Amino acid sequence: MKMKSNKQLDILDTVVGAGSTFEGTIKTEGSVRVEGKVLGDITCSGDLTVGASGNIEANIDARNITIAGTISGNVRASGIVHIEKKGHLLGNAHMKAFIIDEGGIFEGESKMDDFNIEGNKKLEIAAE
Incomplete structure (x- = not known):
């Protein structure tokens, strides 16, 4: 399986601007x-940023997710x-690390896991 370079993941290639509505995946x-x-749902190999005026009604799968909207x-x-x-997150969250700034709102359940590089699979730690 060919790994994506961090450079490719960091490229911002999709923007939904203020005042625009996108329906679909x-x-x-x-x-x-x-x-x-x-x-609609969003799947991106890179990062998802929701600006202050952003509003998403979808399930999301991304590398990192920053929520100001x-x-x-x-x-x-x-x-x-x-x-x-x-920022507001009204739904469940599954991630490696979770940060909520003072004033941020989270309503849902959270689950934190260790993920490996080759996909969202939990790392197994051998018992000593």
Whole structure:
């Protein structure tokens, strides 16, 4: 399996601008920024950033997820989910690390796992 370079994952190749609404599924090898509204699922190999004016009603799978706006749906990140001070996550979260700034809102269940590089599989730790 060919690994994606971090450079490719860091490229912001999809933007939903303020005042725009996107209905459907977004799948990308890069990163996504949402300042408008998205109704549908998002799968991106890179990072998802939801700006202050962003509103997403979807299930999300991404490397890292930063929320300054609102997500209504379940999220899965192989890295970090970060809810900023005015961000809202209304749904379940499954990730490696979780940050909620003071003032950020999370309503749902959370599960933290160790993930390996080749996919979202839990690392097994051998008993000594």
